[in-house]
Amino acid sequence: MISSRRQALIFLVALMPLLLLAIITALNIGATGVHLSALWHGVTDPYIRADRIVLLRIRGPRVVMSGLTGAALAVAGAIMQGLFRNPLADPGLIGVSSGAALATACMIVLGGAWLASGSWGVWAIPAAGMCGSFAAAYLLYLFATRGGVTSVSTILLAGVALGAFSGALTGILIFRANDTALRDLTFWTMGSFAGATWSRIGLLCPFLCVAAAVTTRLATPLNALLLGESDARLIGYPVERIKRLAMVAVACAVGPTVSFVGAIGFVGVIVPHLVRLVTGPDHRLVLPGSALLGASLMIVADTLARVIATPSDVPVGIVTAVLGTPVFVWLLSGSHRREVVS
Amino acid sequence: MSLSLQDVVWHAGGKTILHGTSLRFEAGQVTAIVGPNGAGKSTLLRIASGLLSPTSGTVTLQGTELNHLAPERLAAMRSMLTQETVLRARFTLRDLVVMGARVSAPRLTGQERTVLAEDLLGRIGLKHFADRDVMDLSGGERQRAHLARVLMQLEAAVSNKGDAPGFLLLDEPISAQDPARQHLVLDLARAHAGKGGGVVLVLHDLNWAVACADRIVVVQQGTIHAQGLPQDVLTDTLARTVFGLEEGRVQIHERTGKPYILPHDIIFN
Numbered sequence: 001m002i003s004s005r006r007q008a009l010i011f012l013v014a015l016m017p018l019l020l021l022a023i024i025t026a027l028n029i030g031a032t033g034v035h036l037s038a039l040w041h042g043v044t045d046p047y048i049r050a051d052r053i054v055l056l057r058i059r060g061p062r063v064v065m066s067g068l069t070g071a072a073l074a075v076a077g078a079i080m081q082g083l084f085r086n087p088l089a090d091p092g093l094i095g096v097s098s099g100a101a102l103a104t105a106c107m108i109v110l111g112g113a114w115l116a117s118g119s120w121g122v123w124a125i126p127a128a129g130m131c132g133s134f135a136a137a138y139l140l141y142l143f144a145t146r147g148g149v150t151s152v153s154t155i156l157l158a159g160v161a162l163g164a165f166s167g168a169l170t171g172i173l174i175f176r177a178n179d180t181a182l183r184d185l186t187f188w189t190m191g192s193f194a195g196a197t198w199s200r201i202g203l204l205c206p207f208l209c210v211a212a213a214v215t216t217r218l219a220t221p222l223n224a225l226l227l228g229e230s231d232a233r234l235i236g237y238p239v240e241r242i243k244r245l246a247m248v249a250v251a252c253a254v255g256p257t258v259s260f261v262g263a264i265g266f267v268g269v270i271v272p273h274l275v276r277l278v279t280g281p282d283h284r285l286v287l288p289g290s291a292l293l294g295a296s297l298m299i300v301a302d303t304l305a306r307v308i309a310t311p312s313d314v315p316v317g318i319v320t321a322v323l324g325t326p327v328f329v330w331l332l333s334g335s336h337r338r339e340v341v342s
Numbered sequence: 343m344s345l346s347l348q349d350v351v352w353h354a355g356g357k358t359i360l361h362g363t364s365l366r367f368e369a370g371q372v373t374a375i376v377g378p379n380g381a382g383k384s385t386l387l388r389i390a391s392g393l394l395s396p397t398s399g400t401v402t403l404q405g406t407e408l409n410h411l412a413p414e415r416l417a418a419m420r421s422m423l424t425q426e427t428v429l430r431a432r433f434t435l436r437d438l439v440v441m442g443a444r445v446s447a448p449r450l451t452g453q454e455r456t457v458l459a460e461d462l463l464g465r466i467g468l469k470h471f472a473d474r475d476v477m478d479l480s481g482g483e484r485q486r487a488h489l490a491r492v493l494m495q496l497e498a499a500v501s502n503k504g505d506a507p508g509f510l511l512l513d514e515p516i517s518a519q520d521p522a523r524q525h526l527v528l529d530l531a532r533a534h535a536g537k538g539g540g541v542v543l544v545l546h547d548l549n550w551a552v553a554c555a556d557r558i559v560v561v562q563q564g565t566i567h568a569q570g571l572p573q574d575v576l577t578d579t580l581a582r583t584v585f586g587l588e589e590g591r592v593q594i595h596e597r598t599g600k601p602y603i604l605p606h607d608i609i610f611n
Contacts, residue, residue, distance in 0.1 A: 236444075
């Protein structure tokens with residue numbers, strides 16, 4: 001299916017009220033019977049002041065964090081699928097997720113006592129994750145680059161190898177871990193927005209701003225890269241620079257988010273495909289569409305994670321996987337298959 | 343404008359593919375590069391386009407070395423149709439052709455690009471396919487669609503800044519075309535040279551090479567075996583030594599005086 005430009009633009013515009021609806025719904029629903037109206041009534045009415053605080057300090061940052069994470073993962077997935085010309089490419093492919101996982105596991109298991117002894121524990125885990133993800137992406141880039149030329153197929157294969165190696169090391173750490181560390185680690189691998197705070201969002205923002213600024217320059221070069229690297233170069237794009245920029249954008253979008261909220265699967269792979277079904281392959285439409293749809297879906301998934309087992313919080317990674325798997329199978333079946341695999 | 347290769351050597355995989363080749367292509371001319379399989383024709387074209395950097399030697403376009411030209415300047419001065427373009431995305435034909443002008447003609451508006459793309463699709467016989475998905479076309483139609491994109495790169499650059507038309511480098515542009523479309527494609531290449539642009543074609547069909555080119559370059563085992571006017575180059579001796587054909591295969595066309603090769607007396611086992 002190739003839709004007209006007009007249809008694609010209508011779709012993009014329609015995603016904005018969808019995001020707004022997701023935000024309002026997410027703020028309005030939760031374990032406690034707090035409603036959005038408390039935001040303004042709570043200013044004057046002392047009885048619902050506490051409700052206002054719940055909205056501003058707990059649900060608000062959580063909704064914003066889940067929206068930003070969804071957008072970051074989906075856009076990173078779209079960039080990776082364009083760069084690798086592979087429909088299964090995932091934001092974690094350049095090592096960011098496995099690097100973050102290993103560093104986080106090291107911090108949780110080996111730094112347990114140190115983490116418990118001070119208030120820095122809240123920051124130490126994401127900081128370790130971020131260092132791990134950037135280090136892994138940079139190592140992979142160095143490994144795949146020879147004489148100024150980066151081989152994307154080497155990144156792809158080395159990324160898989162790095163993932164396996166990091167998985168093995170994480171396994172050793174799990175083997176050594178005590179019960180508390182094991183539980184923390186298990187929850188990290190399933191992802192959660194329960195720890196979202198405005199200060200964490202503040203720390204995340206500079207990275208996401210860099211990613212967003214770089215991404216705006218990638219849309220038309222990524223379209224040309226769909227013709228192959230040689231043709232993109234012949235059209236006049238500096239292909240090696242584009243590859244570096246794409247890796248910077250993905251590392252900045254995924255590394256910090258994964259470090260804060262843990263590994264959340266499927267969104268990065270599925271959302272760009274869903275957007276492409278309507279907009280076609282043009283990255284000028286796919287990238288903003290993925291950001292809007294990724295944010296909306298992650299907010300919905302986190303809202304479900306908060307309410308399906310009230311008062312417990314289900315890890316959001318479980319929700320995205322449970323919802324994502326049937327969608328993925330649907331995409332691969334029937335008439336949609338052609339759009340996804342070609 | 344001219345495109346020159348000086349003492350170009352290219353090593354790959356422990357083998358020397360080009361042994362110190364020097365060539366000069368002129369604007370306003372169609373040059374056909376012919377030679378047996380694996381002679382180094384495509385490598386020569388890739389080096390001439392700047393896609394490959396020679397192991398030693400230099401390539402200059404209008405007197406400037408290719409690696410000293412900014413990518414967008416180079417994009418406006420030369421374009422190339424490769425053999426291995428693999429588009430795995432469902433772009434419309436119009437979008438594909440417009441893509442050719444994204445870097446070479448930054449000042450053109452979207453409307454101007456669309457008008458030029460549709461004009462080119464008309465000239466290449468794909469006018470009614472502008473809204474079709476490139477992936478749904480046949481192999482031959484797709485090859486012509488990419489040719490339209492490559493032509494767009496140079497023609498949009500001319501509309502953009504009023505520069506002279508650049509060099510059009512085509513690697514086997516008629517390999518997937520029926521006889522009528524082979525004629526159409528080569529006619530477009532000639533028209534480009536007629537407007538003052540340079541054209542370099544790698545062709546396997548010697549008859550088309552003779553009919554269409556002003557000059558023929560014969561490449562064999564990474565060296566220039568012969569070059570010159572078609573009637574001077576395509577001789578019986580060359581057909582035998584370079585292509586391994588039997589003696590007496592080259593005929594002279596009565597009306598045009600140009601040489602041609604007929605396969606009608608070949609007997610298959």
